[in-house]
Amino acid sequence: MNTITVKDGTTIYYKDWGPKNAQPIVFHHGWPLSADDWDAQMLYFVEREYRVIAHDRRGHGRSSQVSDGHDMDHYAADAAAVVAHLDLHNAIHVGHSTGGGEATHYVARHGKGRVAKLVLIGAVPPIMVKTPANPDGLPIEVFDGLRQQLAANRAQFYRDLASGPFYSYNRPGAKVSQAVIENWWRQGMMGGAKAHYDGIRAFSETDFTEDLKLIEVSTLIMHGDDDQIVPIADSALLSAKLLKKGTLKVYEKFPHGMCTTHADVVNADLLTFIRG
Numbered sequence: 629m630n631t632i633t634v635k636d637g638t639t640i641y642y643k644d645w646g647p648k649n650a651q652p653i654v655f656h657h658g659w660p661l662s663a664d665d666w667d668a669q670m671l672y673f674v675e676r677e678y679r680v681i682a683h684d685r686r687g688h689g690r691s692s693q694v695s696d697g698h699d700m701d702h703y704a705a706d707a708a709a710v711v712a713h714l715d716l717h718n719a720i721h722v723g724h725s726t727g728g729g730e731a732t733h734y735v736a737r738h739g740k741g742r743v744a745k746l747v748l749i750g751a752v753p754p755i756m757v758k759t760p761a762n763p764d765g766l767p768i769e770v771f772d773g774l775r776q777q778l779a780a781n782r783a784q785f786y787r788d789l790a791s792g793p794f795y796s797y798n799r800p801g802a803k804v805s806q807a808v809i810e811n812w813w814r815q816g817m818m819g820g821a822k823a824h825y826d827g828i829r830a831f832s833e834t835d836f837t838e839d840l841k842l843i844e845v846s847t848l849i850m851h852g853d854d855d856q857i858v859p860i861a862d863s864a865l866l867s868a869k870l871l872k873k874g875t876l877k878v879y880e881k882f883p884h885g886m887c888t889t890h891a892d893v894v895n896a897d898l899l900t901f902i903r904g
Contacts, residue, residue, distance in 0.1 A: 629690065634709045636697060641690035642683035642710050646674040651744070652716045653902070655682040656707065656734075658725030658750075659831055660786070660824040661815040662689025668891035669722070669898065676899070683710050685730070687823020689815065698826035700834045703730040708738035720902050722747040724887055725858060726831040729753055736839035746847040747898060750858050750884045753836035753867050761835075765862055771832045778825055786816040793856035796883030808888055840870035847874045848901045850894065852882025875901075 631639050643663050653673055655666040663682035670680040684691040686706055687698055707730060711719065721743060723731030728751020735743050758765035777785040790812035792798040797809070816824070849871075851864035860878065868876040877897065879886060887894050 631691075632709060632713045634706055636694075636702075637692075638686050638694050638697065638706070639692040640683055640686065640706050640710060642681060642714075643670070644679070644681050644714060645670060646679040647677060648679060650677055650679040651902075652679040652681055652714075652719040654707070654711065654716065654719050654721045654731075655680065656721065656723035656727030656731040657682065657685065657688070658727050659827050660688060660819050661812065662818060664689070664811070664815055665724070665887070669887060669895060672891070672895045673899075678902075681710070681714065681716070683707065685727075685823075685827075687827070688819040690818070693820030693823060695822060698823050699830050700729055700733045700836075703830065704733035704737055707731075707734045711738075711742060717742050718744045720745045720747065722749065722898065723751055724749045725884065726752055726827065729831055729834060729836055732836050732839045732843070733834075735845065736842040739845075743845050745845050745902065746843060747850065747901065748847065748864070748867065749850045749887060749894070750852065750855050750863075751849070751867070752831050752834075752858055752863060753840055754863070754870060755835040755837065756832045756858065756862060759835075762862075766832070766859070771828050774828050775825055778821065778828070782821055782824070783813075783817060786813050790816075794883070795885040795889055796854050796856060796881075798856075799854070808885075812885075836867075837870060840867055841872075844872055846901075847871050848897075849874055849876045850879065850886075850897065851876070852879045852884065852886050854881045855884045855886075857884035 721731045728748040790809040868874045
């Protein structure tokens, strides 16, 4: 297995496919998943002669199930350690959901001189939770509920998320894939319960407003208007206004898990943006 050990002793697993001299695309996965969630994108781009990299966030997938460091500062630093270890330059960073927060924090804090472009898909920035500065955000009780369900029966909670709102499989007439549900559940259960519990705070309460203002590279924001996990009005529409070079693309009736359910559309649009 490809792994590195970061400053606090945590082992981070990563995949690195394709020609080493090709332009790198770095993928940042969502909560509570792993690098495997990018299979459809990594296979598509490696076939087109790109170098594709994805790591498992600390406490997720095949990385160490450590007790601490489940916050955006550590997430971004871990990503930076992988990038430095592989000596990646001129990279495209693509983040989904929580991974969009991680990618945003990485590019703003660690990416200077290494990043070509950024893509945020169904991403959590600028901030999800309701605060005085973000009055239209989701009440903290929503996230407290997620924590309660995780602590009570994580296996059932993950089954319910994947079979319901994550892919909009709870919509009338939805074409449900049992294999997709099982793969989501498999990835989730590979990770550590504490990392996932703490991660809810990281993705919901981190304010990325200043990060978004600092980013100078071209950024594509892709978001489904039927995203039931990260509502578009509280995320993509606001992020687009904060970015210096942001382009917003809204996908009608696409769910939060659009990279899986609509991989053909997502991949084609990613390619156009990367080549553009």
